[in-house]
Amino acid sequence: MLRIAGLHAAYGHALALHGVDLEVDEAEVVCLVGRNGVGKSSTMRAIVQDLIRVTGGTVEYDGRSLVGLAPERVIRRGIGYVPEDRRVFASMTVLENLRVPAPKPSGRGDDWTIERVFELFAPLSEYRHRKAGVLSGGEQQMLSIARSLLTNPRLLLLDEPHEGLAPKVADEVVGAIVELKRRGVSMLIAEQSLRTIRACADRVYVIDRGTTVFGGSAAAFEADPELARKYLTVQ
Numbered sequence: 001m002l003r004i005a006g007l008h009a010a011y012g013h014a015l016a017l018h019g020v021d022l023e024v025d026e027a028e029v030v031c032l033v034g035r036n037g038v039g040k041s042s043t044m045r046a047i048v049q050d051l052i053r054v055t056g057g058t059v060e061y062d063g064r065s066l067v068g069l070a071p072e073r074v075i076r077r078g079i080g081y082v083p084e085d086r087r088v089f090a091s092m093t094v095l096e097n098l099r100v101p102a103p104k105p106s107g108r109g110d111d112w113t114i115e116r117v118f119e120l121f122a123p124l125s126e127y128r129h130r131k132a133g134v135l136s137g138g139e140q141q142m143l144s145i146a147r148s149l150l151t152n153p154r155l156l157l158l159d160e161p162h163e164g165l166a167p168k169v170a171d172e173v174v175g176a177i178v179e180l181k182r183r184g185v186s187m188l189i190a191e192q193s194l195r196t197i198r199a200c201a202d203r204v205y206v207i208d209r210g211t212t213v214f215g216g217s218a219a220a221f222e223a224d225p226e227l228a229r230k231y232l233t234v235q
């Protein structure tokens, strides 16, 4: 469904990506790994056309190019994006945050509703009238994912969903990712650890200094411990 080939992208004149190749197929979980600053977030931004400018290569979703679209049009095509900084509205309650996205019917008859996202993320249900700004990092992460689900994405981009979370909370987020996979949501997840790869990845791409240096099955990635040693921060 998502095909990126020979992607080059820049912030102003500063080239951040020069040769990213990756694919995500229907119902697949794909992990994008690499150390700090190698271009994982930039790749996600180049998909949603946010902040960064594509200067070469192709980014196609369902066979059509995303390059040059406004970010909201990319989202309307069925791509959900949960950035690293989560971007919840701190002064609004959990419920008010969840009422922000304009619902887009999926046409598949299994649309997400606020009550369904509360089933997936029980703490959000409990804190529905609390201001988002006082939630823990893990709860804000859940809120950001929940809000994105309400647009009924077929593909969800998660940028380092465990960043800064305590191990137990990170496990809860992984649990939700596994459940989303079970429900057929395709995901591209930026990662610096083996946690999600072990829990649910089908495929892994490694980025180093703006270029894809490995692409293969999660089993092939795990079979070569040198890859994790060289390109992951947490093993």
Ligand SMILES: Nc1ncnc2c1ncn2[C@@H]1O[C@H](COP(=O)(O)OP(=O)(O)OP(=O)(O)O)[C@@H](O)[C@H]1O
Pocket (backbone or CB within 6 Å): 011, 014, 016, 034, 035, 036, 037, 038, 039, 040, 041, 042, 043, 051, 084, 160
């Ligand atoms: N808004 C920006 N303006 C200019 N350069 C940027 C911007 N964001 C990132 N960069 C640069 O782009 C390169 C790739 O950064 P990117 O954030 O994509 O890496 P990353 O793999 O996601 O790492 P991290 O985990 O630190 O976010 C880095 O050299 C970074 O300094």
